[in-house]
Amino acid sequence: MTSENRISRNRFFWRWTLIVAELLVTTFTVFVMTIGRRENSLTHSMPVQVIGLFSGIAVLFLLFGGPFLVRSQGGLAILGWIVAATAILVPIL
Numbered sequence: 001m002t003s004e005n006r007i008s009r010n011r012f013f014w015r016w017t018l019i020v021a022e023l024l025v026t027t028f029t030v031f032v033m034t035i036g037r038r039e040n041s042l043t044h045s046m047p048v049q050v051i052g053l054f055s056g057i058a059v060l061f062l063l064f065g066g067p068f069l070v071r072s073q074g075g076l077a078i079l080g081w082i083v084a085a086t087a088i089l090v091p092i093l
Helices: 003-036 047-073 075-092
Strands: none
Touching: 003 047, 003 075, 047 075
């Protein structure tokens, strides 16, 4: 395997990791904001809590890992940081 191929695989992995994390955080935030407030019992169910845990991990990854990926992923890492910051700030406001 050449070093160029290894770099492109590494970029590909981090790009899809960022995309999946952004989609998870965005989907969960929208879900909780629209449905979770109306149905309090729904937000206390086990699957929602597990997805919430993964969403929290994704937010932490986007907040703290995103800035380190700006050089290789560019705008996608910046977008991930914005998504994570929004997911934290929207419930507060």
